[in-house]
Amino acid sequence: MIDFHADTAMIIFKRQLSLLSNDRHIDLEKLHQGGYLAQWFAMFVSLNHLDNLTPFEFFTNMYNYFIAEAEKHSDKVTIVSNYDEYKQALTAEKIAAFISAEEGEIIKEGLHMVDKIEDMKVRLITLTWNYQNSLGAPHSMPEIGLTNYGKEVVEYLNQKHILIDVSHLSDAGIDDVLAISKKPIIASHSNARAIYNKSRNLKDSHIKQIASTDGLIGVNYYSGFLSDNKTSYVADILQMTKYLVDIGGENTIGFGSDFDGIDCPLEMKDASAVGLLANALNNEFTAAQVDKLLFKNAERIIRAL
Numbered sequence: 001m002i003d004f005h006a007d008t009a010m011i012i013f014k015r016q017l018s019l020l021s022n023d024r025h026i027d028l029e030k031l032h033q034g035g036y037l038a039q040w041f042a043m044f045v046s047l048n049h050l051d052n053l054t055p056f057e058f059f060t061n062m063y064n065y066f067i068a069e070a071e072k073h074s075d076k077v078t079i080v081s082n083y084d085e086y087k088q089a090l091t092a093e094k095i096a097a098f099i100s101a102e103e104g105e106i107i108k109e110g111l112h113m114v115d116k117i118e119d120m121k122v123r124l125i126t127l128t129w130n131y132q133n134s135l136g137a138p139h140s141m142p143e144i145g146l147t148n149y150g151k152e153v154v155e156y157l158n159q160k161h162i163l164i165d166v167s168h169l170s171d172a173g174i175d176d177v178l179a180i181s182k183k184p185i186i187a188s189h190s191n192a193r194a195i196y197n198k199s200r201n202l203k204d205s206h207i208k209q210i211a212s213t214d215g216l217i218g219v220n221y222y223s224g225f226l227s228d229n230k231t232s233y234v235a236d237i238l239q240m241t242k243y244l245v246d247i248g249g250e251n252t253i254g255f256g257s258d259f260d261g262i263d264c265p266l267e268m269k270d271a272s273a274v275g276l277l278a279n280a281l282n283n284e285f286t287a288a289q290v291d292k293l294l295f296k297n298a299e300r301i302i303r304a305l
């Protein structure tokens with residue numbers, strides 16, 4: 001498994017928990033038990049809980065805590081930022097940890113901030129969370145596209161080793177990213193609106209357009225984005241995956257659990273239990289397709305970093 005989105009960095013920072021072992025959805029022990037190859041760790045910044053810091057300062061504090069935890073357990077995990085480093089992590093039998101940023105406001109001060117987060121090994125940025133920011137508007141404001149600065153950021157990211165994540169973004173914002181970006185576009189933790197009608201989920205046309213960029217869509221395990229069921233069931237994740245594969249193709253779909261960012265009851269209780277999903281996939285797809293969904297599509301994205 002290569003999972004494109006989890007909020008573990010935020011939760012362990014806020015509660016001062018260990019990355020090695022904690023009572024949340026993801027820790028290094030659970031990732032090993034689940035047979036993960038890599039996890040993308042999102043540095044999620046809530047603009048409503050900044051504790052009087054700037055978004056970038058809050059991001060940096062969380063980032064420093066995460067890096068320190070990873071260094072404490074460098075026998076089990078290594079921070080990686082490209083395909084070679086990812087492969088070296090696998091050879092050393094360590095979890096490869098990629099870093100993403102979830103809230104574009106951390107780079108509001110100017111394009112030099114993109115350089116700064118690139119130096120910090122950030123390789124994916126979610127342009128907005130659920131609030132309007134200097135780059136654009138969230139899914140709850142479907143008609144509002146990117147700002148002029150947001151468009152500049154998209155162009156500049158294309159010159160850098162940072163991919164663009166359109167999860168949480170407005171429909172008009174996704175249209176703008178699709179029109180401007182020349183790189184694979186990622187929706188790290190987004191489902192299909194045709195299966196469950198939420199603005200946070202993707203329209204079929206966007207699923208197809210993301211596929212045409214050679215991008216990737218990570219299936220989100222949150223019950224509120226899957227179906228009317230209050231519990232996140234593997235059967236619902238499987239149904240969502242099948243639909244996304246039907247529309248986007250088997251080369252476009254992966255997983256973005258949203259573990260540690262979701263609070264619904266989970267049939268797959270944490271990262272150690274992803275074998276349940278792998279078994280369900282094996283009943284519906286060929287072995288070659290399952291490999292694509294679990295890690296090969298993600299590896300293609302990593303090669304493009």
Ligand SMILES: [Zn+2]
Pocket residue numbers: 102167168189261
């Ligand atoms: Zn999110």
